[in-house]
Amino acid sequence: MIETVKLSKTFKGKKAVDEIDLYIDEGESIGLLGPNGAGKSTTISMISSLLKPTAGDVKLNGKSTIKNPAEIRRILGVVPQEIALYEELSAYENLKFFGEIYNVKKTILEQRIQEILEMVGLKKPQKELVKTFSGGMKRRVNIAAALLHDPKILILDEPTVGIDPQSRNHILETVRKLNEENGTTVLYTSHYMEEVEQLCKRVYIMDHGKVVASGSKEELLSILSTEDMIQVTLSEMSDTVVEKVKSIKNIRRVDATDKSLRIISKKGSSILSDLIHAVESEGILLTNFQMETPSLEDVFLHITGRTLRD
Numbered sequence: 472m473i474e475t476v477k478l479s480k481t482f483k484g485k486k487a488v489d490e491i492d493l494y495i496d497e498g499e500s501i502g503l504l505g506p507n508g509a510g511k512s513t514t515i516s517m518i519s520s521l522l523k524p525t526a527g528d529v530k531l532n533g534k535s536t537i538k539n540p541a542e543i544r545r546i547l548g549v550v551p552q553e554i555a556l557y558e559e560l561s562a563y564e565n566l567k568f569f570g571e572i573y574n575v576k577k578t579i580l581e582q583r584i585q586e587i588l589e590m591v592g593l594k595k596p597q598k599e600l601v602k603t604f605s606g607g608m609k610r611r612v613n614i615a616a617a618l619l620h621d622p623k624i625l626i627l628d629e630p631t632v633g634i635d636p637q638s639r640n641h642i643l644e645t646v647r648k649l650n651e652e653n654g655t656t657v658l659y660t661s662h663y664m665e666e667v668e669q670l671c672k673r674v675y676i677m678d679h680g681k682v683v684a685s686g687s688k689e690e691l692l693s694i695l696s697t698e699d700m701i702q703v704t705l706s707e708m709s710d711t712v713v714e715k716v717k718s719i720k721n722i723r724r725v726d727a728t729d730k731s732l733r734i735i736s737k738k739g740s741s742i743l744s745d746l747i748h749a750v751e752s753e754g755i756l757l758t759n760f761q762m763e764t765p766s767l768e769d770v771f772l773h774i775t776g777r778t779l780r781d
């Protein structure tokens with residue numbers, strides 16, 4: 472359906488997006504995961520034909536959208552990071568205004584607004600002014616605005632950043648329903664890997680403008696099939712104990728936080744006795760030892776050496 476071919480964008484000599492190839496089939500839910508500044512927003516702005524690429528192409532059903540953006544704009548709903556609403560109007564009035572801008576037929580607009588308000592959980596406060604809404608409620612109105620023309624593809628740019636948990640759950644549930652029950656194709660960007668794991672069947676991991684890994688969650692996790700993830704808690708923490716643990720054979724990486732160590736070791740290597748020995752030689756006790764199931768966060772760490780929120 473949508474395909475990007477060596478899609479690139481340079482700002483003042485700096486490559487924000489660097490030869491990205493990705494494809495999105497009809498009905499898929501795709502995650503674009505990466506830390507701040509990875510190039511996610513720039514990529515989706517180019518896919519949405521809001522930003523012209525420096526090089527490369529975006530194709531819709533095989534046809535370039537760069538010269539002919541009308542078709543892709545017609546079938547896309549985009550929820551930008553920035554909230555774009557009229558604060559002095561109610562939620563309902565905002566949607567009415569956007570519906571008219573999107574040329575939604577007058578005969579169906581009213582019903583459509585009510586359906587969407589129900590979907591995003593804002594039917595009750597629809598007549599209240601947007602300026603009285605929480606950040607999460609505003610974000611939900613923004614999502615509603617993007618859905619008015621019943622888009623085939625919905626693109627959301629980090630829609631849950633900085634909002635309350637209730638709105639966050641509502642947004643995730645709305646997106647899941649749209650994809651699973653309505654068949655809407657979803658492109659979801661986030662730096663919260665739990666959301667992408669929950670919502671998306673296929674994931675592109677971006678870093679420094681490039682796609683560094685892609686595939687289904689299972690495929691991405693299999694990258695870690697040679698490693699064990701272990702979480703340990705100590706009675707106290709010291710720099711020397713971290714250094715001692717790092718020097719244990721078969722331990723590949725150690726991250727220390729407060730009184731915990733997150734250890735990546737070679738799969739199946741028994742490090743426990745060396746670990747206890749290293750810790751106790753510093754007069755510290757090992758109070759908890761737990762093997763962990765790897766997540767996409769670990770895949771990102773493995774590939775880039777950094778966490779998603781570094």
Ligand SMILES: Nc1ncnc2c1ncn2[C@@H]1O[C@H](COP(=O)(O)OP(=O)(O)OP(=O)(O)O)[C@@H](O)[C@H]1O
Nearest residue numbers: 482483487505506507508509510511512513514629
């Ligand atoms: N209009 C612009 N002019 C100059 N540099 C820009 C512009 N837009 C983005 N950049 C730079 O391009 C890089 C990628 O930014 P982008 O916003 O696409 O990343 P992101 O992954 O979406 O991160 P975030 O979650 O912070 O939005 C960053 O280094 C950013 O500073």
